[in-house]
Amino acid sequence: MMRRVVKKVFAGDEMRVGIVAVAQTAFDVHRALRPQELTYLAVKKCLEISGLPFRDGYEDIVTCSSDHWDGKTLSDVEHGEVAGAHLGPGEVKVSMDGANAVILGAIKILSGHAKCVLVTACCKESQVLDPSIIENFGFDAPYQQLIGLDFTQAAGLQAVAYMNRYGLSHKDFAQIAVTERRRAKGNPRLLAREDLSLEQVMESRMLAYPITVLESRVPCDGACAMVLACEERAKELTDRPVWIKGFGSCYDHHNLGDRDLSQPFALKKASFQAYEMAGIKDPAKEIQIFELSEHYSYQLPLWMEGIGVCREGKGVEVLGGGGQGALDPEAFNPSGGLLGGVPRYVAGASRVIEAFLQLRGEAEGVQVPGEPQLALAHGTYGPAGQHHCVLILERGF
Amino acid sequence: MPRRTAIVGVGQTYHKARRPDVNIGELCAEAARACLEDADLTVGDVDAFILGNMELFEGRYSQDMWQVDFVGAFGKPGIRVTTGGTTGATLACVAFEYVASGVYDTVMALGFEKQSEGDTRAGLKTVSDPLWIRWLTTGAIGYFSRQARYYMRETGAPEHMGSLVRMRLAEHAKRNPHAHLRLEIKNIEEAMKAPYLIPPLRQTDMCPTSEGACAIVVTSEERVSKMARRPVWVKDWVTVHKEAMYIRGGRHSVEDLTMAASKLFRRNGITKPREQISVAEIYAPSTWAELEWLEAYGFCEKGQAWRLEEEGHFYWNREFPVNPSGGVVCTNPIGATGLIRVAECALQLRGDAGEHQIRREATLGFATAWGGSGWTVAVLLSAQKE
Amino acid sequence: MRDEAELLVQERILEVRFHWSAGPYLGRFLGMLKEEGRLWVVRCPGCKRILMPPRIVCGICYTETPPFPNGWFPLSGRGRLLDWERVIYPQMDPETGTIRPEPYIHGTFALDEGVLFTHYLGPEDLDESTLREGLRVEAVVKPKEERVGKPTDIRYFKLVEEENG
Numbered sequence: 022m023m024r025r026v027v028k029k030v031f032a033g034d035e036m037r038v039g040i041v042a043v044a045q046t047a048f049d050v051h052r053a054l055r056p057q058e059l060t061y062l063a064v065k066k067c068l069e070i071s072g073l074p075f076r077d078g079y080e081d082i083v084t085c086s087s088d089h090w091d092g093k094t095l096s097d098v099e100h101g102e103v104a105g106a107h108l109g110p111g112e113v114k115v116s117m118d119g120a121n122a123v124i125l126g127a128i129k130i131l132s133g134h135a136k137c138v139l140v141t142a143c144c145k146e147s148q149v150l151d152p153s154i155i156e157n158f159g160f161d162a163p164y165q166q167l168i169g170l171d172f173t174q175a176a177g178l179q180a181v182a183y184m185n186r187y188g189l190s191h192k193d194f195a196q197i198a199v200t201e202r203r204r205a206k207g208n209p210r211l212l213a214r215e216d217l218s219l220e221q222v223m224e225s226r227m228l229a230y231p232i233t234v235l236e237s238r239v240p241c242d243g244a245c246a247m248v249l250a251c252e253e254r255a256k257e258l259t260d261r262p263v264w265i266k267g268f269g270s271c272y273d274h275h276n277l278g279d280r281d282l283s284q285p286f287a288l289k290k291a292s293f294q295a296y297e298m299a300g301i302k303d304p305a306k307e308i309q310i311f312e313l314s315e316h317y318s319y320q321l322p323l324w325m326e327g328i329g330v331c332r333e334g335k336g337v338e339v340l341g342g343g344g345q346g347a348l349d350p351e352a353f354n355p356s357g358g359l360l361g362g363v364p365r366y367v368a369g370a371s372r373v374i375e376a377f378l379q380l381r382g383e384a385e386g387v388q389v390p391g392e393p394q395l396a397l398a399h400g401t402y403g404p405a406g407q408h409h410c411v412l413i414l415e416r417g418f
Numbered sequence: 419m420p421r422r423t424a425i426v427g428v429g430q431t432y433h434k435a436r437r438p439d440v441n442i443g444e445l446c447a448e449a450a451r452a453c454l455e456d457a458d459l460t461v462g463d464v465d466a467f468i469l470g471n472m473e474l475f476e477g478r479y480s481q482d483m484w485q486v487d488f489v490g491a492f493g494k495p496g497i498r499v500t501t502g503g504t505t506g507a508t509l510a511c512v513a514f515e516y517v518a519s520g521v522y523d524t525v526m527a528l529g530f531e532k533q534s535e536g537d538t539r540a541g542l543k544t545v546s547d548p549l550w551i552r553w554l555t556t557g558a559i560g561y562f563s564r565q566a567r568y569y570m571r572e573t574g575a576p577e578h579m580g581s582l583v584r585m586r587l588a589e590h591a592k593r594n595p596h597a598h599l600r601l602e603i604k605n606i607e608e609a610m611k612a613p614y615l616i617p618p619l620r621q622t623d624m625c626p627t628s629e630g631a632c633a634i635v636v637t638s639e640e641r642v643s644k645m646a647r648r649p650v651w652v653k654d655w656v657t658v659h660k661e662a663m664y665i666r667g668g669r670h671s672v673e674d675l676t677m678a679a680s681k682l683f684r685r686n687g688i689t690k691p692r693e694q695i696s697v698a699e700i701y702a703p704s705t706w707a708e709l710e711w712l713e714a715y716g717f718c719e720k721g722q723a724w725r726l727e728e729e730g731h732f733y734w735n736r737e738f739p740v741n742p743s744g745g746v747v748c749t750n751p752i753g754a755t756g757l758i759r760v761a762e763c764a765l766q767l768r769g770d771a772g773e774h775q776i777r778r779e780a781t782l783g784f785a786t787a788w789g790g791s792g793w794t795v796a797v798l799l800s801a802q803k804e
Numbered sequence: 805m806r807d808e809a810e811l812l813v814q815e816r817i818l819e820v821r822f823h824w825s826a827g828p829y830l831g832r833f834l835g836m837l838k839e840e841g842r843l844w845v846v847r848c849p850g851c852k853r854i855l856m857p858p859r860i861v862c863g864i865c866y867t868e869t870p871p872f873p874n875g876w877f878p879l880s881g882r883g884r885l886l887d888w889e890r891v892i893y894p895q896m897d898p899e900t901g902t903i904r905p906e907p908y909i910h911g912t913f914a915l916d917e918g919v920l921f922t923h924y925l926g927p928e929d930l931d932e933s934t935l936r937e938g939l940r941v942e943a944v945v946k947p948k949e950e951r952v953g954k955p956t957d958i959r960y961f962k963l964v965e966e967e968n969g
């Protein structure tokens with residue numbers, strides 16, 4: 022039973038939170054730059070676009086980075102420094118997927134404690150040579166860690182559970198990778214540039230059945246930044262704000278055996294909260310853009326089912342064009358998603374950026390026509406999507 | 419619309435050097451359950467969870483994932499924030515923001531550290547830039563030995579002051595069943611026998627590494643009347659950071675402490691801090707820091723803190739109680755320590771601190787956390803709503 | 805019951821490798837230290853303070869740092885002793901996972917150009933009782949073949965006997 026945890030629904034004169042400017046570095050392998058230098062480049066661009074002065078233009082900073090991936094405790098020391106935290110706005114580090122940092126930024130404004138918040142996210146994956154070891158230590162010590170799990174293996178377990186439940190095949194998931202990568206080619210913000218064939222994808226190195234390396238997110242380096250503001254300030258800063266209409270997040274069980282991996286339980290709850298806040302009754306009809314965080318290709322249809330836009334087990338069908346009703350497969354990850362090369366941690370925040378750009382008609386290379394009004398941005402964290410968060414964005418002009 | 423928030427439950431474990439009898443999840447469960455019991459709530463009443471600790475310690479990754487089933491966060495919204503030493507207080511501030519936003523009604527903030535499961539000093543050293551100063555850093559101990567030397571030099575404080583502070587905190591800790599270090603110090607001569615770490619800093623001047631967890635439950639003004647406990651109202655909170663201190667040497671600056679306290683005091687009409695504030699639970703990792711930082715926060719003039727200490731001014735039953743819980747020097751599970759400051763303040767304002775309840779009437783409480791490259795989080799709590 | 809239970813303990817040493825880039829600013833600093841045995845720093849064009857180590861932006865005035873060689877200059881490596889510590893407790897070296905030998909002395913030096921620097925005080929048999937604030941010090945740099953582009957390319961700072969009398 023879905024417990025009502027969220028009380029608020031934005032409507033009319035309730036205080037709103039707007040995203041007024043976004044910026045990111047190219048997502049690439051940036052051998053030469055340090056993580057904080059990537060964050061600086063994103064922040065610099067973002068402040069230029071928003072017209073806000075460094076430090077004095079905002080009351081709070083939310084950074085997103087990982088001590089493990091930066092290789093230093095308090096990684097936010099450096100990221101906060103280049104974002105203006107010195108003797109200025111406070112700074113808080115969210116050490117989960119970046120979309121959660123956007124949610125915290127929105128909450129800080131709704132709480133009345135800040136009018137304007139700078140949100141950053143950064144990860145330099147190319148400097149970490151042993152990501153699997155780090156991920157393995159993200160599992161509980163007495164049991165799952167000792168089995169030697171990492172996140173890709175957990176995802177493999179989830180993919181198999183999903184396949185078995187609905188009679189899907191490895192080929193179905195591989196085909197999704199082909200489509201995502203084709204779209205990614207057109208997106209100048211992503212790393213991957215070449216088309217892939219189905220054979221290439223299926224025959225590429227197997228990581229954890231049925232997931233091959235070409236069905237996984239391409240690891241890379243990058244940072245992004247965005248400015249959030251209360252309604253009054255947002256209208257001063259831009260005449261094209263994008264409102265955050267609703268959000269939600271949810272934790273699932275940690276032990277994989279306690280979960281039905283074929284059911285994205287936490288995503289369902291997170292979406293439900295977001296829809297309630299945003300006053301959305303029929304997401305499939307009301308939302309035009311969905312930017313989901315698929316770290317592996319099988320996750321795209323699974324997350325689609327989790328956000329409730331199609332029936333369980335039908336995600337693959339919808340993406341293949343055989344969907345119920347008027348569901349347009351092009352509405353899902355028009356950006357090319359994560360598979361095209363987005364750093365972890367930045368991933369969910371970059372979904373918010375892609376959704377923002379789509380709503381403003383500025384999604385260079387991958388713009389969906391028809392003036393979309395509502396978008397859903399999603400982030401996930403933890404093994405096989407243990408934690409999910411969802412944001413609903415609305416065009417504000 | 420933004421709304422007022424109040425702490426309606428606190429819980430902590432009985433902090434120890436090592437808790438080999440529990441794993442991380444079980445340790446957190448103890449604090450969560452203690453907190454819910456204190457608040458007379460069930461897990462079902464909590465709408466969201468704010469979790470955190472020091473990321474790299476314990477040699478673990480994404481600890482909140484493991485904590486979920488132990489603290490009651492399954493199926494609930496939640497977020498993980500990690501800001502080093504200030505984590506605990508940051509967790510409280512984020513919880514305040516979650517409730518003040520109007521989106522969630524009742525939120526639990528929980529911080530922990532289980533430091534025996536990692537090498538804390540090595541973990542702390544990775545604060546330093548790996549390519550610049552990490553090879554040299556002595557972690558917190560170098561920083562605080564330097565701080566002590568500068569304080570002595572600038573204020574004329576005699577060397578036994580550190581030990582005098584330590585005696586006060588030991589007395590407080592004896593009265594606090596949750597405190598970790600419960601030293602019996604008969605007199606100052608005995609205290610001064612403690613071996614040096616880096617002179618003039620003695621082993622006893624420096625905080626320990628403890629294992630423990632702490633949790634608070636925060637709710638909105640509308641729901642306060644439905645709660646069992648007398649609410650402790652959240653008046654204000656502020657965070658101030660300093661930039662990366664590439665050089666760890668020379669005279670450290672206390673700008674962040676001064677800026678945070680003065681912002682908080684100015685916004686809340688505090689002009690005579692020792693008069694208007696009833697109790698201070700300040701995050702001071704060393705005895706000497708406690709003295710200097712009381713001055714930095716503005717509770718007394720520069721050089722005055724040690725003289726007030728000599729008079730016993732800061733004892734639990736005296737004019738201006740400082741760290742009646744025993745403070746960080748007696749108990750330090752890093753991810754929880756900042757939250758313990760807030761929780762202990764709340765206990766004092768509720769009149770529930772038992773044997774370490776201050777004698778002075780508790781109306782306003784000041785709780786801080788410190789960490790990072792010189793970061794301060796300061797929280798103002800009140801027994802009254804207005 | 806609990807007291808009698810056997811506690812199972814696992815021990816593991818985590819080895820996680822990193823490939824850190826020094827970036828164009830710190831990288832140039834370390835590169836010049838290796839090449840020339842000198843500390844090249846840069847003055848912030850905005851607030852004029854010396855950035856040591858050099859970094860992409862000044863966290864205080866937010867002025868972007870010009871790339872080498874604009875505004876960069878080498879430090880003399882000379883200054884005065886500000887304070888020092890004799891470290892006498894064993895601690896882990898996070899770079900190696902082993903215990904660092906002790907005791908040793910490190911100090912903070914106020915270099916003549918107006919910037920602070922922390923490093924070892926040497927040589928190994930340095931008598932701590934001779935140390936006073938204000939003594940002149942200078943960097944002792946390793947010979948070129950031993951330099952690798954790390955701050956430890958400086959062996960230590962030594963007291964300058966002639967100037968200290």
